[in-house]
Amino acid sequence: MKIYRSALLRFADDGTPLYDSDGLLAIAPDAQGQERVVAAGSWQALHAEYAAQANAHILHLPGKLLAPGFVDMHIHYPQTDVLGAPADGLLPWLEHYTFPHEARFHDRSYADGVAEFFLDELLRNGVTTSLTFATSHSASVDAIMAAAQARGMRMLAGKVLQDRHSPDGVRDHTEQGLIDTETLIQRWHGVDRLGYAITPRFAPTSTPEQLRGAGALAAKYPDVWVHSHVSENLDEIRWVRELYPEARSYLDVYQRFGLMRERAVYAHCIWLDDIDRALMRETQTAAAISPTSNLFLSSGYFDYLKADAAGFRYGLASDVGGGMSFSPFRTMQAAYVVGREQHSKQGLSLKPGHLWWQHTAGAAKALGLGGVIGNLQPGCEADMVVINPAYTPLLARKTAQAQTLDELLFAMIVLGDDRLIEQTIISQAK
Structure with a gap:
């Protein structure tokens, strides 16, 4: 002892x-x-x-x-070297920096090198669990899982699904991407402290067929995670409306394909309406709040008051490389500042203990791992x-x-x- x-x-x-x-x-x-x-x-x-x-x-x-140990609810390990790249907004940033860099992760040796550095950086900043985007390449998942397993870390990660509106090198094929996802679930989910996340990049880069297949996998494997983005940027929302005109909202796209449930986590959740927030609560879906990323890309602010009124789960996330730092302290700083800025008329001031909770026990609860990680109460992993x-x-x-x-x-x-x-x-x- x-x-x-x-x-x-x-x-x-x-x-x-x-x-x-x-x-x-x-x-x-x-x-x-x-x-x-x-x-x-x-x-x-x-x-x-x-x-x-x-x-x-x-x-x-x-x-x-x-x-x-801190819990990071949304981070992109392949964007480690994209951190700090200048951009005019989300979509140009993806086009000019993110996609060209992610194309390199078909090479397992390259992915291994980034994964090792990424995990060292997480641990140096006190992050002991993260829900992590890989790329569309199976090798990128194998790299991050193997590196986390060697360190004894709890890691949640998944191969990105994106079969359209993506350049060569990162675009996958609808059926093969789903086959690869199931293979990776069977290879890694539940091994030691590892968990798999079904990971559509976001609705615009997946066809309805791919999202339908992702939903079928989520139903077949109810204890895996679902991880994607929603309602981050107004241009992105307009694009989703054009691609999925039958959906009531951006969030409703995921609901229609069976991708909202406990252990489903959506990054950003900035531009939700009250119906969306009620749906988050009813389905036990969680939001990953990324304040440094939202500031960097001028996306908007997460609405804490409406989230709390609706009663849905959330926690903090760095969103590296859109986010500006691996450090949970930088993330908590930004959450405090944007909370004050957005709700100054209502007098909102996020309490320090609540900010810390959002990056530890609160994030763990949002991930469906309350009482397992993110806390130092009896029974928790140490x-x-x-x-x-x-x-x-x-x-x-x-x-x-x-x-x-x-x-x-x-x-x-x-x-x-x-x-x-x-x-x-x-x-x-x-």
């Missing part, structure tokens, strides 16, 4: 942050050998029961904060980060003055970046 002593952050079932300035976290393998949290709370209350055990190995981390709240002179000065948990978390959100992460710890399987 491993016993950590440090400040400790975790979350109650309702999303309330729980904090111990002198905390104890006990980790031990379960019956299958996977490391899980056994106990979490104050050192004073728990140390006699756990730290005194003969098999306990105590790691004391004075001045540090143990927190759940993915976590060691945070140094004093990694710069300014942050050390600011956090030392914090009188409340909100002040401590907000200082790190506003002033933080990847340097806050002193260590990322992955739950090990024995």
